[in-house]
Amino acid sequence: MDEHKESLLLYSVINWVAVFDKTPPENETVLAHNGHRIIETSWQDFTDQDEQWFKKTFLYWTKTFNPPSL
Secondary structure, X not given: OOHHHHHHHHHOOOOOEEXXXXXXXXXXXXXXXXXXXXXXXXXXXXOOOOHHHHHHHOOXXXXXXXXXXX
């Protein structure tokens, strides 16, 4: 397999973290999934909400990443 195809495969796997297990670090921009849609958020930068709010609002989160380029 050539390097280009191999790098695309690496981006095809996204490691989602359940908020039940762990919440993202404070003020870090992440992708968050609420069961219906995925949004990019830095939840403590833009809200006065706490960790409990994040756990009630979202199911999963993952670190942001750069999409593969061709």
